[in-house]
Amino acid sequence: MLSRKAWVFISLLCITAISVFSKSSWILSVYHDSFPPQNASLCGCDKCLKEYDPWFSELMNASPEPFLAMKSNISQDTFTWWKGIQFEKRSFSYYNTTVERIFQVFPPSPDFAESSPDHCRTCAVVGNSGNLNGSRYGPLIDFHEIVIRMNHEKKIYIWLKANKDLVMILSPAFMKYVHFVWLKNKGHYPSTGFLTLILSMHMCDEVSVFGFGADRAGNWNHYYEILKNQRLRTGNHHGNLEYELIQELYQRQKISFFRGW
Secondary structure, three states: OHHHOEEEEOOOEOHHHHOOOOOOEOOOOOOOOOOOOOOOOOOOOOOOOOOOOHHHHHHHHOOOOOEOOOOOOOOHHHHHHHHOOOOOOOOHHHHHHHHHHHOOOOOOOOOOOOOOOOOOOEEEEEOOEHHHOOOOOHHHHHOOOEEEEOOOHHHHHHHHOOOHHHOOOEOHHHHHHHHHHHOOOOOOOOOHHHHHHHHHHHHOOEEEEEOOOOOOOOOOOEOOOOOOOOOOOOOOOOHHHHHHHHHHHHHOOOOEEEOOO
16 A cells, blocks of 8 residues: 555755755655635635635745745845754855756756646645554544655655655745744744754645644654653744644644644
Protein backbone atom coordinates (compact mmCIF):
# COMPACT_ATOMS: atom_id res chain seq x y z
CA MET A 1 0.00 0.00 0.00
CA LEU A 2 2.75 2.45 0.93
CA SER A 3 4.57 1.92 -2.36
CA ARG A 4 1.59 3.36 -4.22
CA LYS A 5 1.48 6.51 -2.15
CA ALA A 6 2.86 9.83 -3.32
CA TRP A 7 5.10 10.41 -0.30
CA VAL A 8 6.29 13.96 0.16
CA PHE A 9 9.21 14.52 2.45
CA ILE A 10 9.74 17.92 4.04
CA SER A 11 12.81 18.50 6.19
CA LEU A 12 14.99 21.26 7.54
CA LEU A 13 17.95 21.48 5.17
CA CYS A 14 21.40 22.48 6.37
CA ILE A 15 22.64 24.16 3.21
CA THR A 16 26.36 24.21 3.83
CA ALA A 17 26.84 20.75 2.36
CA ILE A 18 25.43 21.83 -1.00
CA SER A 19 26.67 25.42 -1.10
CA VAL A 20 23.56 27.09 0.29
CA PHE A 21 23.82 28.50 3.77
CA SER A 22 20.22 28.53 5.02
CA LYS A 23 19.35 26.29 7.97
CA SER A 24 15.67 26.69 7.11
CA SER A 25 15.24 25.46 3.54
CA TRP A 26 13.17 22.49 2.52
CA ILE A 27 12.81 19.53 0.15
CA LEU A 28 9.54 18.55 -1.38
CA SER A 29 7.44 17.82 -4.45
CA VAL A 30 4.18 19.82 -4.42
CA TYR A 31 1.66 21.92 -6.27
CA HIS A 32 0.41 25.46 -5.79
CA ASP A 33 -2.36 27.65 -7.17
CA SER A 34 -4.09 30.86 -6.17
CA PHE A 35 -7.21 30.90 -4.04
CA PRO A 36 -10.52 31.09 -5.91
CA PRO A 37 -13.09 33.84 -5.50
CA GLN A 38 -16.16 33.47 -3.33
CA ASN A 39 -18.37 30.43 -4.09
CA ALA A 40 -15.83 28.98 -6.55
CA SER A 41 -14.53 25.42 -6.14
CA LEU A 42 -11.49 23.88 -7.76
CA CYS A 43 -11.39 20.37 -6.32
CA GLY A 44 -13.37 17.14 -6.32
CA CYS A 45 -13.72 16.86 -2.52
CA ASP A 46 -17.02 17.13 -0.69
CA LYS A 47 -15.58 20.24 0.96
CA CYS A 48 -12.51 21.95 -0.52
CA LEU A 49 -10.04 23.65 1.75
CA LYS A 50 -9.99 26.64 -0.62
CA GLU A 51 -13.67 27.39 -0.31
CA TYR A 52 -14.17 31.05 0.46
CA ASP A 53 -13.83 32.23 4.06
CA PRO A 54 -13.01 35.92 4.67
CA TRP A 55 -10.53 35.33 7.52
CA PHE A 56 -8.79 32.40 5.85
CA SER A 57 -8.76 33.81 2.32
CA GLU A 58 -7.25 37.11 3.46
CA LEU A 59 -4.40 35.29 5.18
CA MET A 60 -3.72 32.97 2.27
CA ASN A 61 -3.97 35.60 -0.45
CA ALA A 62 -1.27 37.62 1.33
CA SER A 63 1.23 34.84 0.61
CA PRO A 64 4.18 35.29 -1.73
CA GLU A 65 5.21 32.38 -3.96
CA PRO A 66 6.25 29.65 -1.53
CA PHE A 67 9.29 28.43 -3.45
CA LEU A 68 12.42 29.94 -4.86
CA ALA A 69 12.88 29.90 -8.62
CA MET A 70 15.76 30.93 -10.83
CA LYS A 71 14.23 34.36 -11.38
CA SER A 72 13.05 34.87 -7.81
CA ASN A 73 14.02 38.10 -6.12
CA ILE A 74 13.65 38.87 -2.44
CA SER A 75 14.04 42.30 -0.88
CA GLN A 76 16.94 43.42 1.26
CA ASP A 77 14.49 43.73 4.14
CA THR A 78 13.36 40.11 3.74
CA PHE A 79 16.96 38.96 3.50
CA THR A 80 17.87 40.85 6.69
CA TRP A 81 15.03 39.16 8.59
CA TRP A 82 15.91 35.75 7.17
CA LYS A 83 19.61 36.13 7.93
CA GLY A 84 18.72 36.75 11.56
CA ILE A 85 17.60 33.12 11.97
CA GLN A 86 20.62 31.58 10.22
CA PHE A 87 23.94 30.23 11.45
CA GLU A 88 25.67 32.03 8.58
CA LYS A 89 25.93 35.83 8.45
CA ARG A 90 27.15 36.46 4.93
CA SER A 91 25.99 39.24 2.65
CA PHE A 92 22.96 39.73 0.39
CA SER A 93 25.31 39.52 -2.58
CA TYR A 94 26.60 36.14 -1.39
CA TYR A 95 23.02 34.92 -0.99
CA ASN A 96 22.13 35.90 -4.58
CA THR A 97 25.24 34.22 -5.94
CA THR A 98 24.42 31.07 -4.00
CA VAL A 99 20.87 31.00 -5.34
CA GLU A 100 22.23 31.21 -8.90
CA ARG A 101 24.55 28.27 -8.20
CA ILE A 102 21.75 26.22 -6.66
CA PHE A 103 19.64 26.47 -9.80
CA GLN A 104 22.46 25.12 -11.88
CA VAL A 105 21.77 21.84 -10.04
CA PHE A 106 18.07 21.90 -9.18
CA PRO A 107 15.05 22.64 -11.42
CA PRO A 108 14.85 26.37 -12.33
CA SER A 109 11.20 26.66 -11.29
CA PRO A 110 8.64 24.58 -9.36
CA ASP A 111 6.56 22.18 -11.43
CA PHE A 112 3.12 22.40 -9.83
CA ALA A 113 0.09 20.33 -10.70
CA GLU A 114 -3.12 22.34 -10.50
CA SER A 115 -6.26 21.43 -8.60
CA SER A 116 -8.94 19.71 -10.60
CA PRO A 117 -12.73 19.46 -10.08
CA ASP A 118 -12.58 15.73 -10.78
CA HIS A 119 -9.89 14.96 -8.20
CA CYS A 120 -9.59 15.35 -4.43
CA ARG A 121 -5.99 15.67 -3.29
CA THR A 122 -5.80 14.55 0.35
CA CYS A 123 -2.72 15.32 2.43
CA ALA A 124 -1.60 14.22 5.88
CA VAL A 125 0.77 16.66 7.60
CA VAL A 126 2.66 14.67 10.24
CA GLY A 127 4.56 16.64 12.87
CA ASN A 128 6.99 15.18 15.39
CA SER A 129 5.19 15.75 18.70
CA GLY A 130 5.41 13.17 21.45
CA ASN A 131 1.63 12.89 21.29
CA LEU A 132 2.12 10.55 18.32
CA ASN A 133 3.48 7.84 20.60
CA GLY A 134 0.82 5.17 21.04
CA SER A 135 -1.70 7.07 18.91
CA ARG A 136 -2.14 4.24 16.36
CA TYR A 137 -2.66 6.79 13.59
CA GLY A 138 -0.46 4.92 11.10
CA PRO A 139 -3.23 3.36 8.93
CA LEU A 140 -5.18 6.63 8.89
CA ILE A 141 -2.09 8.58 7.81
CA ASP A 142 -1.34 6.04 5.07
CA PHE A 143 -4.87 6.43 3.72
CA HIS A 144 -4.01 9.92 2.40
CA GLU A 145 -2.75 10.43 -1.13
CA ILE A 146 0.18 12.57 0.02
CA VAL A 147 2.03 12.29 3.33
CA ILE A 148 4.13 15.27 4.42
CA ARG A 149 6.56 14.62 7.24
CA MET A 150 9.01 16.64 9.28
CA ASN A 151 12.03 14.53 10.07
CA HIS A 152 15.60 14.61 11.28
CA GLU A 153 18.03 16.76 9.29
CA LYS A 154 20.60 14.00 8.86
CA LYS A 155 18.28 12.00 6.62
CA ILE A 156 17.97 14.74 4.03
CA TYR A 157 21.16 13.88 2.14
CA ILE A 158 19.83 10.35 1.52
CA TRP A 159 16.71 11.89 -0.10
CA LEU A 160 18.81 14.22 -2.24
CA LYS A 161 20.40 11.19 -3.89
CA ALA A 162 17.01 9.93 -5.05
CA ASN A 163 15.91 12.54 -7.62
CA LYS A 164 17.23 16.08 -7.69
CA ASP A 165 14.39 17.10 -10.03
CA LEU A 166 11.97 16.76 -7.11
CA VAL A 167 13.86 19.24 -4.93
CA MET A 168 12.27 22.60 -4.20
CA ILE A 169 13.57 25.25 -1.81
CA LEU A 170 11.28 27.28 0.39
CA SER A 171 11.55 31.01 -0.17
CA PRO A 172 12.73 33.25 2.68
CA ALA A 173 9.85 35.54 1.70
CA PHE A 174 7.38 32.75 2.50
CA MET A 175 9.02 32.13 5.87
CA LYS A 176 8.75 35.81 6.71
CA TYR A 177 5.12 35.88 5.55
CA VAL A 178 4.21 33.06 7.95
CA HIS A 179 6.00 34.84 10.79
CA PHE A 180 4.50 38.29 10.19
CA VAL A 181 1.06 37.55 8.70
CA TRP A 182 0.05 34.40 10.56
CA LEU A 183 2.01 34.79 13.80
CA LYS A 184 2.02 38.62 13.96
CA ASN A 185 5.78 38.64 14.54
CA LYS A 186 5.48 36.69 17.80
CA GLY A 187 8.23 34.27 18.71
CA HIS A 188 11.69 34.40 17.15
CA TYR A 189 10.60 32.49 14.03
CA PRO A 190 7.93 29.91 13.05
CA SER A 191 8.42 26.27 13.92
CA THR A 192 9.23 23.80 11.17
CA GLY A 193 5.85 22.17 11.68
CA PHE A 194 3.81 25.35 11.45
CA LEU A 195 5.62 26.47 8.30
CA THR A 196 4.83 23.08 6.80
CA LEU A 197 1.18 23.26 7.76
CA ILE A 198 0.71 26.66 6.10
CA LEU A 199 2.58 25.39 3.06
CA SER A 200 0.35 22.32 2.85
CA MET A 201 -2.72 24.51 2.48
CA HIS A 202 -1.26 25.81 -0.80
CA MET A 203 -0.76 22.23 -1.97
CA CYS A 204 -3.79 20.23 -0.93
CA ASP A 205 -7.57 20.07 -1.26
CA GLU A 206 -8.02 18.40 2.14
CA VAL A 207 -5.48 18.57 4.99
CA SER A 208 -5.32 16.28 8.03
CA VAL A 209 -2.90 17.25 10.80
CA PHE A 210 -1.14 14.81 13.15
CA GLY A 211 1.64 15.16 15.71
CA PHE A 212 1.31 18.84 16.67
CA GLY A 213 1.18 20.41 20.12
CA ALA A 214 2.14 19.13 23.55
CA ASP A 215 1.70 15.60 24.84
CA ARG A 216 -0.92 14.75 27.45
CA ALA A 217 1.48 15.88 30.23
CA GLY A 218 1.92 19.30 28.60
CA ASN A 219 5.46 18.73 27.31
CA TRP A 220 6.41 20.00 23.83
CA ASN A 221 8.65 17.05 23.05
CA HIS A 222 9.50 14.90 20.02
CA TYR A 223 8.18 11.37 19.59
CA TYR A 224 11.63 10.03 18.68
CA GLU A 225 13.40 11.30 21.82
CA ILE A 226 13.54 10.10 25.41
CA LEU A 227 12.02 12.91 27.45
CA LYS A 228 14.37 14.07 30.21
CA ASN A 229 13.00 17.57 30.89
CA GLN A 230 9.49 17.12 32.27
CA ARG A 231 8.68 20.82 31.81
CA LEU A 232 9.79 21.15 28.18
CA ARG A 233 8.44 24.15 26.29
CA THR A 234 8.84 25.52 22.76
CA GLY A 235 12.02 27.59 22.88
CA ASN A 236 12.23 30.14 20.05
CA HIS A 237 8.79 29.24 18.69
CA HIS A 238 5.50 30.65 19.97
CA GLY A 239 4.03 27.18 20.32
CA ASN A 240 0.87 28.27 22.11
CA LEU A 241 -0.07 30.75 19.37
CA GLU A 242 0.69 28.23 16.64
CA TYR A 243 -1.52 25.70 18.42
CA GLU A 244 -4.34 28.24 18.78
CA LEU A 245 -4.19 28.91 15.03
CA ILE A 246 -4.31 25.19 14.28
CA GLN A 247 -7.41 24.94 16.47
CA GLU A 248 -8.92 27.94 14.67
CA LEU A 249 -8.33 26.26 11.30
CA TYR A 250 -9.96 23.11 12.65
CA GLN A 251 -12.98 25.00 14.01
CA ARG A 252 -13.41 26.70 10.64
CA GLN A 253 -13.32 23.26 8.99
CA LYS A 254 -10.20 24.06 6.97
CA ILE A 255 -8.28 21.11 8.39
CA SER A 256 -8.91 17.88 10.30
CA PHE A 257 -6.93 17.84 13.54
CA PHE A 258 -5.88 14.65 15.33
CA ARG A 259 -4.40 15.43 18.74
CA GLY A 260 -3.03 11.97 19.62
CA TRP A 261 -4.66 11.82 23.06
